[in-house]
Structure formats: structure tokens, C-alpha cells
Amino acid sequence: MIFSNPKLKKLIEKYRQIKLLGETRAILGWDLNVNLPEKAAQERADQSAFLTDLMVDRWLDPEFKKLFETIVSKKENLTKEEKAMVRNLEQSAKFYFNIPKKIIVEFDETTSKAFMVWKKAKQENKFADFLPDLKKIIKLNQIIAAHLGFKTNPYDALLDLYEPELTSKKCVQIFDHLQPALTALLAKIQKSKDYRPESDLISGVLSYPKSDQRQLSLFVLKKMGYDFASGRLDVSPHPFTTELSRNDIRVTTWYHENDFRDSLTAAMHEGGHGLYEQGVDTIYNSTPLSGGVSLGIHESQSRFWENQIGRNPVFLKFLTPLLQAFYPEQLGQAGEETIIKLFNLVKPSLIRVEADEVTYNLHIALRFQLENDLINEKIKPKDLPSLWREKTKQFLGIEPKTDREGVLQDVHWSYGDFGYFPTYALGNLYAAQFTRAMEKDLDLKQLCAKGELGTILSWQREKIHRHGSLYWPDQLVKKVTGEELKADYFIEYLQKKYGEIYDL
């Protein structure tokens, strides 16, 4: 990249070391999730904390800080790209300049170790085993929020780390708007004559070998345009995507022996994240413009591929013969309509990542309320299992029997991520609004019918991916759709789609 300002050039050169340390830490994190032997948790935590230590040193390096401040004070003369770089650096610097190094390193070490504790606690369904780590993580998040500063709610400081300028007030508005619409739609679907909440195909009687599921996931990822020469598909306790370098964007999925859908939707979801990262203009490599701009926008890409494509009735028609070829005995008799309904089975359920599109955001609303209350000390960590049960009952009308399918289900808190979940809801809204814009240019139905997903990816590449972190979420949404974010597009999308499927 050519810089108009030699000081900025020098700053970005120094930033490259931060980037390299970040990548190395990402490798350690990926390996922790995918490979780490049980006894090595503490050592991995030490290694990761040490890298964090080195990274913080580079942020706090007086020469770096001085360069940074000089540039921030004179940013009006910079080009558009350069201004965006400085804005992104300022956003990251909030964290490193305001939080004492000791806390940052402790946070990294704690969460690195907590992952293995959570993993085991979930396997053994023992919330009590995870509680001490969780308490520590909440405490550290409160300390971090205090150092970052906030107007009225410490949780806002955390939200802003994942989605610039997102606030708890905005979250409340969104969920207050969504909830009645979603609940009404759910009731309508459940009352329809076509509604079947169960299916023998996934009741646990039939088995879908994991190796076949892997083949299917690989096939669909290739169709989507995911580049395996700069990525991989692996297995982890919770599916995720991570950037180990610009040409090493890895996704994971999981395989459930009795439900072939989960691996496929997870692979498409993570594949969506992967495509975004793989599509950023390489001119931005090693600069603060590389990588997706925010978690909300990232989630719009993953949810788009998972839902707007993966659960699209026309795409499922395209996929049916393939599914039947992989599982002739299990699905040989299942028609397209059965497959469509199976992937769009609307039913309040316990596991967020397996939730249908209608109820999904209710899972997020639940987590948002709990996190907000935890950070504000309105509830206690030890009461989480019962609160989780209560709220699941309240939001979804059902109750988890175990903590494994309740409070222990998600990996995020073990990662230390408080304020992350609401970006999932945002992602759904962005995705619906982007899809509306896409449909002005493309005949999505026809492309799905033919499995021509490459055309869809090209549109995303051009409109969204290549920009990396050049535009902030609000700018990007306006640039792509001509409007600000509106939750109504999402509601309309659901009403139309499920209206057709269930003949409402």
C-alpha cells in the first residue's frame, strides 16, 4: 500500500508486529479449540498470555504511541483509506491504552484456561466446575468496562468492543421491536395445518455417519467458493472461524450422528465468515483495514449463507438429490417438501445454534438480559442455571433439563466474550437488509435452484467483502442498501418465507 504520510507508513510498519503476534495467538487459539491435549491447558494459557504481553508492549511502546498521537491530531490531511485505518486503530487502542497491561494479560491467561474447564464441565454437565472461572471472567469484564469508561451502563463499554457504538439501549429497542413480531409469527406457524413439530428423520432412530456429513460439508463449502488452498474444515466443541493469516482462514463444524442438518448449517455459517475474510482486498494486508469490520457485519455474512441460502427452499430442492445419494436408506423416501420443512422446522428449542430463524433471536434476547444483569450485578453467577431455566421458559415456553443444554451450551463466556451475543441479532437484521439489496441485482431463486452460488459470492465480494474494515457498519449498510439498519426487513423476510412454507 502507498501512504500519503511517512509517519503513518512507519506506524503501520510497527503495527505489522502487532498483527503477527495476533496471528500467532490465533494459531494457539485455533489449536486450543481443535487439538489441545487435556493436560496442556495451563501451558497453553501461559504461552498465550506471554504473546498477549508482547502484544500489549507494542501498543504501549512510547515510539508507537507518539507516532499514533501525532497522526490522530492531524488526520484531516489523510486519504479516505488512511482515515479509516486511523479510526480502526483508535477503536483498538481504546482497549490497550485504557486497560492496565496486567489485566489484559490476566484476562488472556484466564480465558485460555477456562476454555478447557468449560469443555469438560459441559461434557460432564457440571456447572459448578465452571463457576469459579466464570466468576473471574465476569469480574475481569467489569474491571475492563470500568477502565474503558461508559455513560450509564458498564455493559455498553463491552458491547462497543464487538460492535462500534452499539449500546444496551439500542439492544433493548431492537429486542422490544422483534419479540412481539416473532412470537406472533411463531404462534401462527404452530397453528397452521401443515405444522409438524417432529420428524422421524431426526428423532434419534436414524444414524448419519460423520464421514458422510464431512463430505457433504466439503461439497457445499466448495460450491460456496470457500478456498481450501487458504483454509481448512475441522471439528471443534463449538463451531468457529478464525484468521491465522490472510491466506489461512479456518472454519470448524461439528457432527451429530442423529441429525445431518447441524453439520451442514454450521459449515455454511462458518463458511460465510470464512468467505468474508478470504474476500478482503489483499492491498489491505497487514493494515488495520484487513479483516471484517465488526462482529455484526461478520454475522450477517454467516447467517446469510446459513439461512438465506442454506435454509432457502429452492436451494434445498437443489440439495435434495445429493442428500438422498449420501443417505439412500435414511432419506431415500423423503421428498423435497420434507427436506424443506426439516431444515425450516420452527419450534422453540433449547440449543441456540440449532434454533430456527424465527426463535433464534429470542435466544439472543435471553443472553443479552443475563449478561447485562451480570455485569450490572443485578444477578449472581451462581444463580445462572436456575435463571437460565426460568428465562428459557419465559422466552421459549420450554425448560432445559440439564445445564449442558442450558447455561453451559455456549463457548463464548469461556472465551471471556461478554457483549458478543447481541451482534448475532444484529447480524440477522443486516443479513435481511443486504439480501433485499442483493435481490435488486440478482435472481436469487434461480441461482439457488441451479446451485450457482458463485454469482452470489461475486456480489458479496464486490459490495461487502473486498472493503474489509474500510467502512464502519453504519456506513457499509448505507452504502450497500441506501438506508440505515431497519429491523423490519428481517421481520418481513421471515413473514414472507414462512408464509409460503406453511401456507399462512
Added chain:
Amino acid sequence: MIFSNPKLKKLIEKYRQIKLLGETRAILGWDLNVNLPEKAAQERADQSAFLTDLMVDRWLDPEFKKLFETIVSKKENLTKEEKAMVRNLEQSAKFYFNIPKKIIVEFDETTSKAFMVWKKAKQENKFADFLPDLKKIIKLNQIIAAHLGFKTNPYDALLDLYEPELTSKKCVQIFDHLQPALTALLAKIQKSKDYRPESDLISGVLSYPKSDQRQLSLFVLKKMGYDFASGRLDVSPHPFTTELSRNDIRVTTWYHENDFRDSLTAAMHEGGHGLYEQGVDTIYNSTPLSGGVSLGIHESQSRFWENQIGRNPVFLKFLTPLLQAFYPEQLGQAGEETIIKLFNLVKPSLIRVEADEVTYNLHIALRFQLENDLINEKIKPKDLPSLWREKTKQFLGIEPKTDREGVLQDVHWSYGDFGYFPTYALGNLYAAQFTRAMEKDLDLKQLCAKGELGTILSWQREKIHRHGSLYWPDQLVKKVTGEELKADYFIEYLQKKYGEIYDL
């Protein structure tokens, strides 16, 4: 660990950072071999070189160097363990204090990238594609040797990096002693009436599914006592073992569809390395005493498990029913004697790692001569394919048809390792001498017959593993066997074993 000297304590604390960076670099290296997507080679090289840069900085840190020099100058007052630490630090410091940082980082970057080039060149059988990297690696090794210093032969400086005090003169002596004995034994075996150089079981007609091979490898590794809670078994283009931390010692193997032996012997070989690392006294963690003492001793542990156990006729009798259960159609009719002969099939062959015990060291002699001549510029890198063919003919009486099974077969040169191969021959000699000592305490035959490998491991733990790098190779051999290293034990071991198998 409690230190008698506070300065040494401080030095070892600082050394811990070097260790952490080394572990992190090992994670990157493991991932490079096992997982790295094709396009990410340059980026991984950058990441690894950056870590090397940070590591060299710590070696060259004036405070570290000053502490180090103070301690070296007054080491007579230290305890035995502390003296050993200082000796090991001095050995490592030779490299970091004498070679310019620029060269060390360039070496790391070059070799990180070269691995992917070699991998592809081997797959495609294109030596020319690997040649530029190989030339650069040889050049860098010559530069390194010059900086390290040597009496008469620059190759000696490199040998010493892998096995303290090993020289090309000593190598020549060993190979001159071994070669006639091995050639004579080979001729005797080939003339025996029982000699069958071929077997239908591995001629390419029968297929042994990789998943079964994996199960078998896992079974044997568990029997050996390899701890999967602090390790893993994966696949890589060339089997290897690496320490990612004290509780994360990973091994790899490979699976050849038409020969079930290769994965098993490779897994046992790497498992032997793994057991050594997993058995070091934890009191030595994060000190220069952790880890195996030298490549030669390391190789004695791997070759012991591969050969003295894995190819032991009595152990193979124990294993036969299991092999038949895994491969009922392929091996159902094969008796114990067939399996024993199959694993001990003596026959000049092209691939070193698949070579029998009798011809194995001839492969090493070949590599030793080529490396010695390359470093001394008596031959040119571009002539390696033809020289390899000539020497294979000369040493083994056969000729490789492709470079894939000739000069491109081994990963080592892509790693930058010149001077490494001779330690394999040393390992064979150490292994035979250790086995002789072991047999004074244990009834090896009976233990193998019952598959009671745990008792064998306990002996190794007590006599060898727990000491880590406390004793140098010559000290350790004397301590364990009461004698200096003698090649005759190895020759006698082969003569006895193959005398029995082939009724010579």
C-alpha cells in the same frame, strides 16, 4: 526448582521466555507440517521468522548475556544440576552468540517456506522446483558453520549442533566399521534358504484401510504407555515428534494403503521419541534440563521401540492375532512366522524410513557423504539427483527410478537440518547398547510375549528419560551401560537376531 545461586535463578527465569517462544514456534512448526493450507506458506514463514527474531533478542539481551557470563565464569560452586544447566546453555549459546541475528532469522524464514516447496516438489517429483531453496539452505548452513568455527571441516560445526562433540572423523570411523559387517550379514541373509524378498501381502494387491491402521497405531501407542492426555497422533508428509510444551508432546505417522507395517513402525518410532519427552522429570520444566539430551540419544529411544520391540519376533507373535482381527481377509491365513518375516524383511530398498535394520545405516552413510561433500563444496546441489542414484547403486545395489524415492524422499533438508542424519546411526548403536543393559535387569522376551510394555517403559524412565538433559550422551551411556559407546553391540544384536530368524 531451588537454586543455590540467585543469579542463576534469575537467568533461568529469563530463559523461560526463550522457552515459551520456542514452544510457540514449535506449535507453528507442527501446524505447518500437519495442517497448513497451501497458500499460507509465506505468511507462516513470516510468523515463524518473527518469533525467531524475538527469541534471538532474548539471547542477545545485554542483561541476559551479562548474567550468563558471570555464571559461566564461576560455575565451580554450582550443584550438579546447575552445572549441567550452564553446560547446556553454553551449547545453545554457541549458536545465538556467534551467528548474526540476520542469518538466524533468514534461516528460519527460508526453511519454514522451503517445507511447503519440498512437499509439493516431492508430490510432483520435481527436484528442480526444490533446488533454489535447497541451494539457499546449503549456503546458509555454510555461513552458520563459518560463524560457529571449526578445526578442519565446516561440517563438524553442524554435527555438533545435533550431537555435542560429534565429528565427521568419528562418523567415518563408525561407518567404516559398520559397512563391511552389514554388507556381510546382508549377503548371508540373502543366501539363506528361508530368504524371500517379496510378499504378496504387501505387493500392492491387498489394501489395508487407513482408519484401521490408525486404530492399530493408537492401540500400540497406548500399550507403550504414551499418554494421550498430553499428546496426540496425527498425519504428516513425514512422521515426526515435537514438544509443544511439557504436557503436549505430539507424534505423527503416515498411512500407506498397501502396506500396513509402515504406519505401525512409524508410530512406534515416534512414540519412542514421545515417551522420552513425556518422561522427563517435571522438576526440570522450563529449565535447560527439560527435554531429551541429544538427537542421538533421542533416536536410540525411537529406534528401540521401532526395532528392538516393534520388530521383535516375540512381540510380533503377540501382535499377530490383533493384526488378523483387524485384517481378517488380508492376514487371516498368515501365520506368526509370516508376520515376523514380513516385519523383518531384509532387502536393499529405496526409502530410508522403510528400510530394514540391516541396510538402514547404509542409507545414513550415503546421506553423510553427500552432506559432507555439499558443505565442503566437493559436489554441487544440482548434481544431487544423479549422485543420489549413483550412491544408492554403490551402497545398496539398486537405483531409484524417481527423485521422489531418491533425493526428495526426506524432509530434513527442507527443515535446514544438515548434520542431523548421522545421529540416526548413532541412535541405532546407543539403542543396541542400552538394550544389552536392559536385558541384565529384565526378561525382555517374556515381557514382549505378554505385551507387558509398561515394565520396559519403567526401566527407561528410571535409567534414561527422567534425567532429561542432565547427562550428556557420553555420560549417560556410561551411567546406564558402564561403558563407552561401542558399535559392536549393534553388530552382535543384528547377527543374533537375524541368525535366529533366517537360521544362519
